[in-house]
Amino acid sequence: MTKATISLRGLTKSFGKLEVLRGIDLDLMPGEVLGLIGPSGSGKSTLIRCLNMMELPSSGTLRFKGQEVTPRFRGKGGQPGMGELRRRVGMVFQHFNLFPHLTVLDNITQGPRIVLKEPRAEAEVTAMDLLGQVGLADKARAYPSHLSGGQKQRVAIARALAMKPDVLLLDEVTSALDPELVGEVLAVIRALADSGMTMVIVTHEMGFAADIASRVVFMEQGRIAEEGSPEDILRHPKSERLQSFLSRFHA
DSSP states (O other): OOOOSEEEEEEEEEETTEEEEEEEEEEEOTTOEEEEEOOTTSSHHHHHHHTTTSSOOSEEEEEETTEEOBSSSSOBTTBOBHHHHHHHEEEEOTTOOOOTTSOHHHHHHHHHHHTSOOOHHHHHHHHHHHHHHTTOGGGTTOOGGGSOHHHHHHHHHHHHHTTOOSEEEEESTTTTSOHHHHHHHHHHHHHHHHTTOEEEEEOSOHHHHHHHOSEEEEEETTEEEEEEOHIIIIISOOSHHHHHHHHTTOO
């Protein structure tokens, strides 16, 4: 059997007395596009941040390609640390998080040059190729303040891809965009899915999730309430709670 790229068992996360995640068991398979949906406060964003240990779980285990990841930054005794996990599991945020004082090209090449120790010339060749893939090769020397929201988000995706991740996490990447800019970002994500990139996507774009996801997980009160194919979860929901949630998105 194919080994899961990321495997969670009994994962919990609390902030003080507030328990946000409650015993999450989840396997992410190579090439899978997993859609995370659910109401605000259900734990979606916390879960996706736990997948590369931007948020450290309170308990439970996270395995990356079969190896349990230690919460230390550097691994020990062959056990990977969260620093390695973050290098191999990229994140794209809701609000872009580009460095405003750097050009688009420098935003993309900084990680490969500093973390992966790539020579500048090599990193720039890769960055220009990625900018071409997201339709922004002409913006390499521009600064983020000169870009639209959709362009900034496409740069953020290119920046994450420059680290050559095994998994790409996308946390509500269209929710901060004007409606007319959403399509250009979704087109880039669709192309990544078609290329076989393993992804986890937190989204409220139900039509997009139905079209692109291999599997959809519905979260409620810090737990996985239901999971299955997009057909089962989004087009033929069984529980009243899921039906009620999805009814807000149906015309």
